[in-house]
Amino acid sequence: MSAPRFTLYGSLSPNVQKAILMLEEVGQPFRMVPLNVHRGEHFAPEFTRLNPLQRVPVLVDHAADEPLVIAESGAILIHLAESFGHLLPTEPRRRAEVLQWLMYQTSTVGPVWGQLNHFARDGSHDAYGLARFASAARLVYDRLEERLAVSPWLGGAQYSVADVAVWPWVSIEARLFGTRFPHMAIDAPGHPRLTAWFRRIEARPATRRAMAHIAALPSNRNTGTAEQEDRLVGRGAFARSLD
Template sequence: MTDNAQENQPAGYLPDAVWQPKTVYGGQFASINRADSGARFEQALPVGKHPLQLYSQGTPNGQKVTILLEELLALGHEGAEYDAWLIDIFKGDQFGSGFVGINPNSKIPALVDHSMNPALPVFESGSIMVYLAERFGAFLPSEPRARSETFNWLMWQMGTAPFVGGGLGHFYAYAPIKIEYAIDRYAMETKRQLHVLDTHLASHEYLAGDRYTIADMAVWPWHPGSLFGVYGTHAFLAVEEYTHLMRWYHAIAARPAVARGRLVNRTSGAPGTTLRERHDAADFDALLK
């Protein structure tokens, strides 16, 4: 322990020998976060007309899956038609019994494939993407080198997202007070991640080389997608200085399937940028005219 406890935040704070939850936490998620898991109330999940049922919200992790589904449909895979039901994490929908039943970790997104008997639940965005890519034989190369490269970057994203979202995003945008040490710690790591991508994309069209894969779909909403939108840190981090990353980002943003997928299950944004639920391709018509 440090000897200068008066300089801690709050002054005099030192960690207890055994952590105990506080009675009151500040911040946007104060009434939701707990140290235990499991359902908090009974709430069955709705089921639509398609075999694939997605339960999600249009966060970066949610966008990964809806972008993939829209890309699969654009390729002509009719079996990728899906219903996307909103799980509003700001209201605690993720703790309903139905959702916890398919994802005990209570995090979006979660998918149920009703074409399987019994129906197959899949949770964790990376797992869902691999499942769908293998199920439809698209966006995941079979050749060992390209396949490994795709998995390298997919797993890289899964490991780095906590620093961007849970770290910088929380302390910059959601924490009840601004803590310089915490923001600087996570800003430095996020900048390093942006540099990793920029350096790689200087000599590669896409993350796995010359082909567009689930790795690109996974990384795009986070780096720098979340820094532009969810957390508003693009100026703070000078994201535009990563020219190779921005070339890649804008190229993917221009894809029609990406334009559709990023809208699904969004609850906030400018008019024409939110589609709370998606049950048919025609649901986009009013937004993407």
């Protein structure tokens, strides 16, 4: 049996889950290389050579003689969509709409919810940071609900990479915070369209296969030492000089 065309480096994080979801959408087998970011495995020289940004996910496409290495989850989704002609329209207007919502995910949904995760979970006692990002996160939920009131899918008339990018984030935030921040629960009454959208995607065969794959990945939370956690978030001895 030949080796799969793709290798994916990653953890259990939502940005990695996006890539898994998309690989299942395009029906491509892949080799998964799990990295524990809490232990700083993504700072190792071998991984840094692949991605100098020291972030996961990283996808390697071995189709050509010289493997193509892609970091940034949005770029990974676009590469897979274009390679297999799936979930990214070519007609300029429809494509622009999809890309707008994909960029909204990478520029806003992920970073805002990621900051909330930090202030709500990681032993932070910064009440201002928590209040600021809890409110910003709520605004994102409201924006998604507004969008789904005028469009069946985030990217327009068809399921697209924009939906693939947002779905794992909604899934993970619900699991982490659905009790503490009730609007984040999947079935919260305040966002019926988002709930219906989530359930439609959850029922897709590719999503089911992706979730089975994700369920088999190790959870690395609370596995890092205090020093490794400081390095991960760039604080304490790892804070950058502001001189």
